[in-house]
Amino acid sequence: MEKYTAAITVDQLRKSYKKVDVLKGVSFSVEKGSIFALLGSNGAGKTTTINILTTLLNADSGTAIVDGSDVAKDATNVRKHISLTGQFAAVDDILTGRENLEMIGDLRHVANPAETAAKLLDQFDLQDAADRRVATYSGGMRRRLDIAMSLIGSPSIIFFDEPTTGLDPQSRNSMWETIKSLADNGTTIFLTTQYLEEADQLADKIAILNKGKIVAEGTPAALKKLLPHGQVELKFQNEKQLAAAIKLLTSYQTTQDEESLSLAVTTDGTVAQLTQLLTKLESAHIEVTEFTQKAPTLDDVFLKIVNDNKEKKS
Amino acid sequence: MSMIKDTWTMAKRSLRHTTRSMDTIITVVITPIAMMLLFVYVFGESFQKSLGDVKYIDFITPAIIIMTVVSGIAYAAVRLSMDLQKGIINRFKTMPVAPSSILGGHAMSSTLSNLFSSFLVLLVALLIGFRTDAGIAEWSMFIGLTVLFTLATTWLAILMGLFAKTMEGAGAFSYILLFLIFLSSGFTPVDNMAPALRWFAENQPMTPIIETMRSLLTNGTIGDSAGVALAWCVGLLVVAYVLALRVYKTKTI
Numbered sequence A: 001m002e003k004y005t006a007a008i009t010v011d012q013l014r015k016s017y018k019k020v021d022v023l024k025g026v027s028f029s030v031e032k033g034s035i036f037a038l039l040g041s042n043g044a045g046k047t048t049t050i051n052i053l054t055t056l057l058n059a060d061s062g063t064a065i066v067d068g069s070d071v072a073k074d075a076t077n078v079r080k081h082i083s084l085t086g087q088f089a090a091v092d093d094i095l096t097g098r099e100n101l102e103m104i105g106d107l108r109h110v111a112n113p114a115e116t117a118a119k120l121l122d123q124f125d126l127q128d129a130a131d132r133r134v135a136t137y138s139g140g141m142r143r144r145l146d147i148a149m150s151l152i153g154s155p156s157i158i159f160f161d162e163p164t165t166g167l168d169p170q171s172r173n174s175m176w177e178t179i180k181s182l183a184d185n186g187t188t189i190f191l192t193t194q195y196l197e198e199a200d201q202l203a204d205k206i207a208i209l210n211k212g213k214i215v216a217e218g219t220p221a222a223l224k225k226l227l228p229h230g231q232v233e234l235k236f237q238n239e240k241q242l243a244a245a246i247k248l249l250t251s252y253q254t255t256q257d258e259e260s261l262s263l264a265v266t267t268d269g270t271v272a273q274l275t276q277l278l279t280k281l282e283s284a285h286i287e288v289t290e291f292t293q294k295a296p297t298l299d300d301v302f303l304k305i306v307n308d309n310k311e312k313k314s
Numbered sequence B: 001m002s003m004i005k006d007t008w009t010m011a012k013r014s015l016r017h018t019t020r021s022m023d024t025i026i027t028v029v030i031t032p033i034a035m036m037l038l039f040v041y042v043f044g045e046s047f048q049k050s051l052g053d054v055k056y057i058d059f060i061t062p063a064i065i066i067m068t069v070v071s072g073i074a075y076a077a078v079r080l081s082m083d084l085q086k087g088i089i090n091r092f093k094t095m096p097v098a099p100s101s102i103l104g105g106h107a108m109s110s111t112l113s114n115l116f117s118s119f120l121v122l123l124v125a126l127l128i129g130f131r132t133d134a135g136i137a138e139w140s141m142f143i144g145l146t147v148l149f150t151l152a153t154t155w156l157a158i159l160m161g162l163f164a165k166t167m168e169g170a171g172a173f174s175y176i177l178l179f180l181i182f183l184s185s186g187f188t189p190v191d192n193m194a195p196a197l198r199w200f201a202e203n204q205p206m207t208p209i210i211e212t213m214r215s216l217l218t219n220g221t222i223g224d225s226a227g228v229a230l231a232w233c234v235g236l237l238v239v240a241y242v243l244a245l246r247v248y249k250t251k252t253i
Helices: A046-053 A075-081 A097-107 A113-123 A139-151 A169-184 A196-202 A220-226 A239-248 A271-283 A298-313 B002-020 B022-051 B056-086 B088-093 B099-127 B136-163 B173-182 B195-203 B206-219 B226-250
Strands: A006-017 A020-031 A035-039 A061-066 A082-085 A157-161 A188-193 A205-210 A213-218 A230-236 A253-257 A262-267 A288-294
Touching: A006 A046, A006 A188, A020 A035, A020 A046, A020 A061, A020 A188, A020 A205, A020 A213, A035 A046, A035 A169, A035 A196, A046 A061, A046 A157, A046 A188, A075 A082, A082 A139, A097 A113, A097 A139, A097 B002, A113 A139, A139 A169, A169 A188, A169 A196, A188 A196, A196 A220, A205 A220, A205 A298, A213 A220, A213 A298, A220 A298, A230 A239, A230 A271, A239 A253, A239 A262, A239 A271, A262 A271, A271 A288, B002 B022, B002 B056, B002 B099, B022 B056, B022 B099, B056 B088, B056 B099, B056 B136, B056 B173, B056 B206, B088 B099, B099 B136, B099 B226, B136 B173, B136 B206, B136 B226, B173 B206, B195 B206, B206 B226
Parallel strands: A035 A188, A035 A205, A082 A157, A157 A188
Antiparallel strands: A006 A020, A006 A061, A205 A213, A230 A262, A230 A288, A253 A262
């Protein structure tokens, strides 16, 4: 009988540092073999959460069961089945790539560390640089080595802390491909991110962490329905025109900025509504000098969810 | 047992760090050798008068060896501090490797490399006139005491490395140890010191350790201070080891 279908179960985690409450009762669960994204802006508590789950930190209260073992009571067992790939590559600069991999192979007690190392060097395209010191590697190579090191011992859960922060678009896509293929092989993936798009692209389930609490949880599709839709930013020639536009568009939800002579209008995201909006302005002889479409940011999401919660309460 | 295997894996890593920065080994032996040459050739004659029969080079060789060890272990503190700052320690901490293996690896490699440095310095001492009648038994005891002293000071270094806020500051404590060597019977008999200093020199740990080494190599006997020397070394080792593990486990990243 399978006792734990969930790879990770978190219940009411709390953590404070020096009188600051970082986590205020966080609960969620992650299914085996799925990709789970913890989404939040900087300071939300993502790194604290992942550090607790990977046994680097002790929670003040609450429980976390990772791969069937309690992180507080049974840390050694947890560590046998997990791997952490942090934001900055945790590799040894003075050793060569091969030596790094063999060292981890030895520490994970794999049958043949040299063979495992050779395979991974091949898989991550590091054969040519294998016997050079890691200090000579490029940023991308260090990251590939970092992931390769995390794969040794076939962990059942791999944790990624902000895997693409600071990466160029090409490296980011590459990382996404790697993560997807890992999940395809049955590994459970837990990642933290500040990018909506990343969570959307990769995750089977997303939980949004804001100021130490989970404010929303669900599949990307379900969460998108909660999001404010499109926003169009219009720029005008002068204050008079801006005022006229505001008067005209009272039926829309708008936010103005007199300094930049711009007006942000919330729309339903369709081209039809955008056309309607622009046509209206043209008919009233109000000239739009510039317009840009803005994608919803995390802040928009939080505000929306927080407002929704407030409304629910009242 | 997997803990021993893991400790050796970590030690191998530290040893590679040491051999790949050869300047570390060279720096570690150059100062003691320079000191040795200075004391023997420049001050030697003056000191010789108060020593009588004992040759000055024979008198100071133990202190020079101790000095070699003390300069060498500072690097263990710096390397550990570097690991902590660079974040690789997080990878080790999320693996099922015992904390005593992670720290023990540093300890083992430090002990081995310092034994090697001490050996080099001893060779130079032999070149400039150090002679001994010590037999196998005495040499074994001498090496044993050197290893024990190295282990004890290495764990002290590990503790310092855990506390240090910067890599540069991590090795600073070794200057205190160096100072203790000078303020002992290492380079001059304590009888020649002022009363307060003499009391300090007689009771601080370096003196009994150096006296015991000197006794083994020069007189062929273990001498009166062996018990005290052992007590200091074992005491420091136990305290430093226990504290280091405790600090390591509670250190937040």
